[in-house]
Amino acid sequence: MSTQKSKTMLVSEVMMGLDRVPVIKETVILKEALEEMGRKRLGIACIVSMNMKLLGILTDGDIRRMLLRIQKPFSAFFVDDALDHAIDSPLTIAPGDTLVHAVKLMDEKHIWDLPVVDASGVLVGLLHLHPAVEALISNE
Amino acid sequence: MVNKTIEVGYGKVNKVKIGDKLPLAFIGGPCAIESRDHAFMMAEAIGKICRKVGISWIYKSCYDKDCRSAPDSYHGLGVDDGLRILADIRDEFGIPVVSDFSDPAWGPATGEVCDMVQVPAYLCRQTSILRAAALTKRPIHLKKGQFMSPWNMKNSVRKIEAAGNRQVLLADRGTFFGYNMLVNDLTCFPIMAKTGYPVCFDATHSIQLPTSMGNISGGQREFIPYLVRAAAACGINALFMETHNDPDNAMSDANTVMNIKHLENVLSQAKAAHEFRLEMLEKFGEDNVHPEK
Numbered sequence: 341m342s343t344q345k346s347k348t349m350l351v352s353e354v355m356m357g358l359d360r361v362p363v364i365k366e367t368v369i370l371k372e373a374l375e376e377m378g379r380k381r382l383g384i385a386c387i388v389s390m391n392m393k394l395l396g397i398l399t400d401g402d403i404r405r406m407l408l409r410i411q412k413p414f415s416a417f418f419v420d421d422a423l424d425h426a427i428d429s430p431l432t433i434a435p436g437d438t439l440v441h442a443v444k445l446m447d448e449k450h451i452w453d454l455p456v457v458d459a460s461g462v463l464v465g466l467l468h469l470h471p472a473v474e475a476l477i478s479n480e
Numbered sequence: 481m482v483n484k485t486i487e488v489g490y491g492k493v494n495k496v497k498i499g500d501k502l503p504l505a506f507i508g509g510p511c512a513i514e515s516r517d518h519a520f521m522m523a524e525a526i527g528k529i530c531r532k533v534g535i536s537w538i539y540k541s542c543y544d545k546d547c548r549s550a551p552d553s554y555h556g557l558g559v560d561d562g563l564r565i566l567a568d569i570r571d572e573f574g575i576p577v578v579s580d581f582s583d584p585a586w587g588p589a590t591g592e593v594c595d596m597v598q599v600p601a602y603l604c605r606q607t608s609i610l611r612a613a614a615l616t617k618r619p620i621h622l623k624k625g626q627f628m629s630p631w632n633m634k635n636s637v638r639k640i641e642a643a644g645n646r647q648v649l650l651a652d653r654g655t656f657f658g659y660n661m662l663v664n665d666l667t668c669f670p671i672m673a674k675t676g677y678p679v680c681f682d683a684t685h686s687i688q689l690p691t692s693m694g695n696i697s698g699g700q701r702e703f704i705p706y707l708v709r710a711a712a713a714c715g716i717n718a719l720f721m722e723t724h725n726d727p728d729n730a731m732s733d734a735n736t737v738m739n740i741k742h743l744e745n746v747l748s749q750a751k752a753a754h755e756f757r758l759e760m761l762e763k764f765g766e767d768n769v770h771p772e773k
């Protein structure tokens with residue numbers, strides 16, 4: 341059972357800052373997106389506009405499914421815009437939402453990451469399941 | 481993907497729009513400018529045919545052929561004389577003109593005269609040429625190198641865009657199939673169209689057998705109509721063909737230029753196939769068999 345503290349913890353307290361998240365611009369090609377995901381060691385990339393509005397996300401799972409479905413040469417795949425293969429309207433959360441709500445949402449949707457966006461749709465961070473659960477446990 | 485339309489023609493010449501759902505445009509002329517008289521004679525003859533067929537047209541002829549096979553092959557009239565003739569053809573016939581250029585230093589002069597500038601296929605990934613073409617501010621006819629995949633042409637497009645130009649026409653002129661042989665992969669048209677820019681089929685260079693005759697290129701002209709019908713049915717926005725009144729004695733690409741006596745027939749077929757394709761899409765809906773998303 342959660343304590344009072346864990347119940348009131350906010351997403352903004354635990355989310356990863358943008359310096360640790362694969363954030364790519366809308367003109368970036370898939371090969372560069374994959375490299376950035378490798379560098380930041382996360383299975384998700386957030387694709388943003390020039391003014392940092394979240395346009396879509398690309399995940400390991402999406403890429404796996406695409407490889408099986410599309411079947412074009414890697415050289416053609418790599419040069420596609422990452423945005424072409426992104427999920428357009430990903431599930432997001434606000435920095436002021438509670439951590440408990442966020443973790444429940446991730447559990448319900450079977451996802452590991454939630455992009456954190458402000459009221460105007462600007463990406464401000466990423467909530468990863470592991471640190472979120474760890475924060476809740478350590479505050480029990 | 482945004483389907484961009486480009487408009488070729490500045491000043492008082494006819495404006496030729498090339499893009500999605502628009503009538504097929506034609507780019508053609510003798511491969512090289514051989515002389516003022518010959519260039520004018522060809523412009524007049526091709527113009528008559530285009531008016532009869534009802535197709536908009538951009539006159540193409542080059543002032544310098546830098547990719548000839550032999551050192552003594554005809555190179556061209558050169559920048560100054562060649563561009564002067566193209567400028568006069570614009571004025572006389574009121575048609576837009578295009579020439580390629582193979583030295584970045586020739587870019588400004590070419591862009592000053594020509595309504596469209598062409599990047600030769602062999603140079604299609606050379607940053608200096610692409611940048612020089614972009615800086616002319618004219619629409620760019622960018623030919624896919626015979627050694628390039630259609631999807632990698634996006635990198636060349638990005639180089640042009642990075643230099644501030646967003647008016648590109650991407651052309652296929654065949655892809656190397658081993659040595660001295662080209663084939664056409666029609667999937668290159670939808671793939672290159674994914675850039676958002678219109679696409680063109682270069683029919684007369686597609687039937688070329690590059691340097692197959694020792695020190696010159698050969699060609700199989702008999703296949704031009706077949707490939708034109710296939711490309712127009714597949715989906716193109718412009719058709720490129722080099723034509724000559726006397727191919728056997730043409731000073732450049734003698735084995736690939738099409739005799740002008742066939743131009744009306746082939747252009748008419750291309751136009752009909754293009755219009756039929758647009759009608760089919762209108763009637764049966766857009767292609768959406770296996771979308772990537």
